[in-house]
Amino acid sequence: xxxxxxxxxxxxxxxxxxxxxxxxxxxxxxxxxxxxxxxxxxxxxxxxxxxxxxxxxxxxxxxxxxxxxxxxxxxxxxxxxxxxxxxxxxxxxxxxxxxxxxxxxxx
Numbered sequence: 159x160x161x162x163x164x165x166x167x168x169x170x171x172x173x174x175x176x177x178x179x180x181x182x183x184x185x186x187x188x189x190x191x192x193x194x195x196x197x198x199x200x201x202x203x204x205x206x207x208x209x210x211x212x213x214x215x216x217x218x219x220x221x222x223x224x225x226x227x228x229x230x231x232x233x234x235x236x237x238x239x240x241x242x243x244x245x246x247x248x249x250x251x252x253x254x255x256x257x258x259x260x261x262x263x264x265x
């Protein structure tokens with residue numbers, strides 16, 4: 159997990175060739191006018207899922223696992239968002255899959 163500012167995005171381009179395009183889109187988009195839903199930038203390889211969820215309290219949030227893609231999260235408005243994390247080795251037991259197909263960990 160990386161916590162950083164968009165101004166440092168070039169540091170992460172070597173991680174994946176798709177990050178430069180994704181960060182460029184994030185920086186150049188008027189997010190206040192972007193409609194909720196999925197917006198493809200490069201087919202299914204790079205897409206944006208604009209959501210307006212209610213933020214969860216830490217006790218109510220589940221830990222996500224991302225094996226096949228990089229998840230970039232941007233808070234557009236509202237209170238400061240925080241993210242929890244844990245080393246995968248510490249989460250050996252309890253893998254489950256939610257109905258959308260994304261793996262989560264039991265607490």
